[in-house]
Amino acid sequence: MKQLIENFGAQINAAIEIGKKFKATKSKIKFENIVVSGLGGSGIGADLVREYVASELKIPFIVLKDYVLPNFISDKTLFIASSYSGNTEETLSSVEIALKKKATVTCITSGGKLAEIAAKKK
Numbered sequence: 001m002k003q004l005i006e007n008f009g010a011q012i013n014a015a016i017e018i019g020k021k022f023k024a025t026k027s028k029i030k031f032e033n034i035v036v037s038g039l040g041g042s043g044i045g046a047d048l049v050r051e052y053v054a055s056e057l058k059i060p061f062i063v064l065k066d067y068v069l070p071n072f073i074s075d076k077t078l079f080i081a082s083s084y085s086g087n088t089e090e091t092l093s094s095v096e097i098a099l100k101k102k103a104t105v106t107c108i109t110s111g112g113k114l115a116e117i118a119a120k121k122k
Contacts, residue, residue, distance in 0.1 A: 038082035086112020
């Protein structure tokens with residue numbers, strides 16, 4: 001943990017460089033909500049993003065930190081699964097439910113089972 005904190009500045013710089021290379025395309029889906037599943041640091045990162053974009057968003061942005069998903073998740077939901085290890089049990093469970101509900105699922109991870117699900121589902 002100490003090393004992660006010491007390297008935080010380098011991580012931010014790496015994230016900025018990744019962001020500069022990212023080519024986003026406009027979705028054909030008109031999302032009604034954004035739901036992020038992430039615990040620990042993954043959840044804190046989502047909280048920071050939510051606060052950063054709060055004044056610009058016109059739809060709800062929720063960060064989940066347990067197994068329970070809101071009943072409104074649907075094919076109009078942008079669902080983001082965030083797990084550094086890719087093996088966080090709550091996040092993996094929520095991804096399976098979001099997929100069953102036909103949400104658009106995006107994964108942020110360094111590996112593990114979440115990376116396997118993302119690769120399999122493209």
